[in-house]
Amino acid sequence: MTKKYDVIVIGAGPGGLTAGLYASRSNLSVLILDRGIYGGQMNNTGDIENYPGFELISGPDLSEKMYASATKFGAEYAYGNVKNVTDHGEYKLVETDEGDFEGKTVIIATGAEHKHLGVPGEEDLSGMGVSYCAVCDAAFFKNREVVVVGGGDSAVEEGLYLTQLASKVTIIHRRDQLRAQQILQQRAFANPKIEFVWNAITEEIVGTENKTTGVKYRDKNTGEEHVVPADGVFIYVGIMPMTDKFKELNITDENGWIITDEKMRTSVPGIFAIGDVRANQLRQIATAVGDGGIAGQGVYEYLQETNSLTQTA
Numbered sequence: 001m002t003k004k005y006d007v008i009v010i011g012a013g014p015g016g017l018t019a020g021l022y023a024s025r026s027n028l029s030v031l032i033l034d035r036g037i038y039g040g041q042m043n044n045t046g047d048i049e050n051y052p053g054f055e056l057i058s059g060p061d062l063s064e065k066m067y068a069s070a071t072k073f074g075a076e077y078a079y080g081n082v083k084n085v086t087d088h089g090e091y092k093l094v095e096t097d098e099g100d101f102e103g104k105t106v107i108i109a110t111g112a113e114h115k116h117l118g119v120p121g122e123e124d125l126s127g128m129g130v131s132y133c134a135v136c137d138a139a140f141f142k143n144r145e146v147v148v149v150g151g152g153d154s155a156v157e158e159g160l161y162l163t164q165l166a167s168k169v170t171i172i173h174r175r176d177q178l179r180a181q182q183i184l185q186q187r188a189f190a191n192p193k194i195e196f197v198w199n200a201i202t203e204e205i206v207g208t209e210n211k212t213t214g215v216k217y218r219d220k221n222t223g224e225e226h227v228v229p230a231d232g233v234f235i236y237v238g239i240m241p242m243t244d245k246f247k248e249l250n251i252t253d254e255n256g257w258i259i260t261d262e263k264m265r266t267s268v269p270g271i272f273a274i275g276d277v278r279a280n281q282l283r284q285i286a287t288a289v290g291d292g293g294i295a296g297q298g299v300y301e302y303l304q305e306t307n308s309l310t311q312t313a
Contacts, residue, residue: 002093002099002100002101002102003031003099003101003102004029004091004101004102004103004104005029005030005031005076005101005102005103005104006023006028006029006030006103006104006105006299006303006308006309007019007020007023007028007029007030007031007103007104007105007106007107007299008030008031008033008092008094008101008103008105008106008107009023009030009031009032009033009075009106009107009109010033010034010082010085010094010106010107010108010109010110011033011034011040011108011109011110011111011275012032012033012034012037012038012039012040012067012070012077012109013039013040013041013042013109013111013275013276013288014039014040014042014062014066014275014285014288014289014292015109015111015274015275015276015288015289015291015292015295016032016034016040016107016109016274016275016292017032017038017039017066017067017069017070017292018066018070018288018289018291018292018293018296019107019109019272019274019291019292019293019295019296019299020032020070020071020075020292020296021069021070021072021073021075021292021296022292022293022295022296022297022300023075023107023296023299023300024070024071024072024073024074024075025073025296026296026297026300028299028300028303028309029074030074030075030076031075031076031077031078031101031103032070032071032075032076032077032078033078033079033080033082033094033096033101034077034079034080035079035080035081035082036079037063038063038066038067038070038077039059039060039062039063039064039066039067040063040111041059041111042059042060042062042063042066042285043059043060043063044059044133044135044136045058045059045135046058046059046134046135046161047059047161048062048285050284050285050286051285051286052286059135062285078098079098080096080097080098080099081096081097081098082094082095082096082110082245083095083096083097083245084245084248085106085108085245085246085249085271086248087249087268087270087271090104090308091103091104092104092105092106092270092271094106104270104303104308105270105271105272105299105302105303106270106271106272107264107271107272107273107274107292107295107296107299108243108246108258108266108271108272108273108274108277109273109274109275109277109288109292110241110242110243110245110277111241111242111275111276111277112239112240112241112242112276112277112283113239113240113242114132114235114236114237114238114239115237115238115239115240116235117149117202117205117235117237119202119203119204119205120203120204120205121204121205121206121207121212122205122235124205124207125205125207125211125212125233128207128210128211128212129205129207129211129212129213129230129231129232129233130205130212130232130233130235131232131233131234131235132234132235132236133158133234134148134158134159134161134162134234135158135161137232137234138161138162138164138165138166139165140232141162141165141166141231141232142165142166143165143166143167144166144167144231144232145166145167145168145169145170145229145230145231146162146166146168146169146170146230146231146232146233146234147169147170147171147172147214147215147228147230147232147233147234148162148169148170148171148172148233148234148235148236149171149172149173149202149215149233149234149235149236149237150171150172150173150235150236150237150238151171151173151174151175151177151178151179151180152178152179152180152236152238153179153180153181153184154236155171155173155180155236155237156171156178156180156184156185156187156188157180157184158234158236159171159188159194159234160184160187160188160191160194162234163191163193163194166193166232167193168193168195169191169193169194169195170194170195170196170197170228170230171188171194171195171196171197172196172197172200172202172215172217172228173196173197173198173199173200174199174200174201174202174220175198175199176198176199177198197217197228199219199220199221200217200218200219200220201217201218201220202215202216202217203216203217203218203225204216205233206227211231212230212231212232212233213229213230213231214227214228214229214230215227215228215230215233239276239283240255240256241255241256241257241258241276241277242277243256243257243258243277244256246258249266249268249271250267250268251266251267251268251271251273253279255279257277257278257279258273258277258278258279259278259279260272260273260274260278262294263294263295263298264278264291264294264295264298265298265302269302269306270299270302270306272295272298272299273295274288274291274292274294274295275287275288275291275292276288278291
């Protein structure tokens with residue numbers, strides 16, 4: 001029998017957990033769904049320094065604290081990989097590999113995932129030196145040389161993290177300057193373990209059948225090809241929204257980002273979207289939490305306006 005809720009939150013990152021908190025505090029029945037452990041990408045972050053209230057906290061610790069808050073007022077949590085969401089007007093059907101659920105409203109908080117380079121060797125050597133998570137895999141490269149591909153916040157943050165274990169970190173960037181925050185750039189430039197390769201197009205991850213040995217790149221200015229020796233390669237070249245399951249709802253733009261108004265409402269009444277799936281500029285824990293609070297209150301207002309609030313004694 002399909003279980004029914006006032007609100008189904010799809011995704012248990014910081015935005016989804018906050019939405020669940022706000023909605024359950026309004027005495028709504030809430031289900032938070034995720035295909036993995038609560039916390040989302042926070043679980044892959046070693047130290048968080050820019051979340052208000054904490055000078056320094058680990059990603060897993062912050063995940064635990066947010067989960068405790070989110071479930072304090074009755075929100076349920078369940079594992080489930082969402083296969084499809086269909087709009088039936090008064091209710092939305094959420095189909096998962098663990099069963100189906102009905103929600104009067106849905107909040108999409110599925111986040112985004114790392115883009116791949118799409119170069120030879122990347123897929124073949126994934127898990128054998130190629131990684132997208134320094135916090136997860138840095139321990140395998142103690143006293144070894146690694147490469148980070150990218151020049152944004154994530155690339156530099158993870159490069160700095162890797163210096164705690166690796167003997168050398170080379171950051172390869174396709175431009176002549178970094179895009180990361182200035183404070184991160186300053187730390188990276190001051191770190192003796194970090195070297196930079198500028199104006200470089202990564203062309204191949206080099207290795208054997210089960211071991212990464214380096215990164216081949218082409219110099220944009222000279223056209224010459226070079227290989228940087230490396231036991232590990234960490235790739236941070238952008239993110240893409242995890243919205244394939246929602247395309248039939250026609251709420252995404254041409255790049256897959258979900259379009260919302262300032263109240264996190266999509267073009268489908270009763271369906272909201274928050275956090276990294278949205279077409280916004282800044283994707284941080286703090287902004288996801290803000291989105292979650294707005295959407296958590298927004299579903300209450302929507303149910304009130306449509307006279308769909310569950311009556312309780």
